[in-house]
Amino acid sequence: MSHFSEYKDLIQVGDLALVWISRDNIKPVTITAGETFNTRYGSFPHDDMIGKPYGSQIAVRTKGSNRFGFIHVLQPTPELWTISLPHRTQIVYTPDSSYIMQRLQCSPHSRVIEAGTGSGSFSHAFARSAGHLFSYEFHEVRYEQAKKEFEEHGLFRDGNVTITHRDVCHDGFTIKNTDKTTFFDGKSAEEAQQPACIGADVIFLDLPAPWDAIPNLDCVISQNSKTSMCCFSPCIEQVDKTLEALEKHGWTEVEMVEIQGRQYESRRQMVRHLDDALQRLRDVRERKQVGVERRKRMFNKIISDQEEPYEERPETPKTQFNPFGKGSRVKEGDSNYSWKEVSKVESEIKSHTSYLTFASKIVHKARNEELVQSIIEEHKDVTPESTLPGKKDKKQSVNK
Numbered sequence: 001m002s003h004f005s006e007y008k009d010l011i012q013v014g015d016l017a018l019v020w021i022s023r024d025n026i027k028p029v030t031i032t033a034g035e036t037f038n039t040r041y042g043s044f045p046h047d048d049m050i051g052k053p054y055g056s057q058i059a060v061r062t063k064g065s066n067r068f069g070f071i072h073v074l075q076p077t078p079e080l081w082t083i084s085l086p087h088r089t090q091i092v093y094t095p096d097s098s099y100i101m102q103r104l105q106c107s108p109h110s111r112v113i114e115a116g117t118g119s120g121s122f123s124h125a126f127a128r129s130a131g132h133l134f135s136y137e138f139h140e141v142r143y144e145q146a147k148k149e150f151e152e153h154g155l156f157r158d159g160n161v162t163i164t165h166r167d168v169c170h171d172g173f174t175i176k177n178t179d180k181t182t183f184f185d186g187k188s189a190e191e192a193q194q195p196a197c198i199g200a201d202v203i204f205l206d207l208p209a210p211w212d213a214i215p216n217l218d219c220v221i222s223q224n225s226k227t228s229m230c231c232f233s234p235c236i237e238q239v240d241k242t243l244e245a246l247e248k249h250g251w252t253e254v255e256m257v258e259i260q261g262r263q264y265e266s267r268r269q270m271v272r273h274l275d276d277a278l279q280r281l282r283d284v285r286e287r288k289q290v291g292v293e294r295r296k297r298m299f300n301k302i303i304s305d306q307e308e309p310y311e312e313r314p315e316t317p318k319t320q321f322n323p324f325g326k327g328s329r330v331k332e333g334d335s336n337y338s339w340k341e342v343s344k345v346e347s348e349i350k351s352h353t354s355y356l357t358f359a360s361k362i363v364h365k366a367r368n369e370e371l372v373q374s375i376i377e378e379h380k381d382v383t384p385e386s387t388l389p390g391k392k393d394k395k396q397s398v399n400k
């Protein structure tokens with residue numbers, strides 16, 4: 001099982017853990033006896049982590065002070081990996097990936113094509129949920145890095161991830177047994193004798209020119225079930241070209257969506273009355289009048305040639321609380337004032353805003369009587385329990 005798909009209670013030697021230092025600072029660490037994890041808040045021996053439950057807070061006294069620095073040791077998940085991974089490209093963040101996965105109905109039955117792999121952010125989420133993920137990347141260094149990361153994270157161990165070094169626009173998606181640049185389960189396609197059939201029913205294209213890859217999909221998508229696709233493009237011009245290609249190649253149910261990630265914070269806002277506003281206007285007018293008269297007196301002293309034209313500013317009472325501008329501050333929720341509950345939007349939330357173009361395709365629309373009969377025959381004497389699908393069960397559909 002991979003670090004990302006198994007649940008463990010205790011931190012053990014050899015585990016990949018994600019160390020939460022702050023919201024924007026999460027670091028991957030392989031737990032090793034005798035090693036130390038250094039941060040600006042202190043040095044944390046791995047030995048203090050080993051044997052503790054995941055989620056534990058580890059504290060160390062800061063040198064020369066009575067303060068403590070602390071971290072939390074967390075179990076890796078695709079969501080945490082997305083906010084901690086080393087960026088090699090723009091990545092897909094969880095607000096987008098979670099929506100896309102549910103729109104594409106990605107499940108343990110799904111056979112998924114993803115291009116390109118990029119920094120592998122979305123690949124981790126697909127690998128956790130899909131029956132099989134076929135990921136493609138044409139940039140050699142990125143492909144090698146992603147392959148290494150997938151190996152280190154145990155993604156190949158579950159046997160449901162294949163990565164291919166390929167330009168999918170030029171060379172398509174088909175995988176042959178002889179391919180030396182396709183890896184899964186730690187072996188090349190050639191060594192593993194992987195069958196060339198992909199039969200994808202979920203497609204995710206995060207490419208600069210998805211319209212060049214779309215014509216290459218027909219021979220690798222499922223022939224007997226509906227295939228759903230999402231193209232992730234930052235510019236509307238790209239969407240326009242993608243729509244043209246989708247229409248030309250028989251994709252239907254086309255819809256474009258944009259995700260706006262927002263985090264809402266619950267706050268209290270003071271209730272302001274009309275009387276407060278009127279009082280404020282009266283105050284402003286009175287203060288203005290006092291100022292005008294003071295300046296008039298100073299001017300008269302100058303023209304009557306008196307010495308000392310300067311007149312001290314009159315002592316004005318200390319500014320009271322002013323609900324409409326500057327004034328003494330009132331603590332949020334102060335019981336001397338009335339408040340209403342509101343929610344405020346936190347603007348900084350990471351979701352790379354792209355346009356998501358969804359479409360679907362059914363290759364054979366007619367009912368295949370032969371297939372229906374064979375499925376009925378197959379299931380005639382089978383108990384309901386034994387028909388429950390497992391993670392690697394293939395979907396059997398009767399559309400042909």
Ligand SMILES: C[S@@+](CC[C@H](N)C(=O)[O-])C[C@H]1O[C@@H](n2cnc3c(N)ncnc32)[C@H](O)[C@@H]1O
Nearest residue numbers: 089092116118119120121122138139167168169
């Ligand atoms: C924006 S990144 C993908 C990020 C990825 N979805 C993630 O969440 O980390 C796009 C990737 O597609 C790759 N790419 C671009 N054109 C390609 C092609 N024709 N075939 C394969 N990969 C391609 C690029 O090298 C780049 O790494």
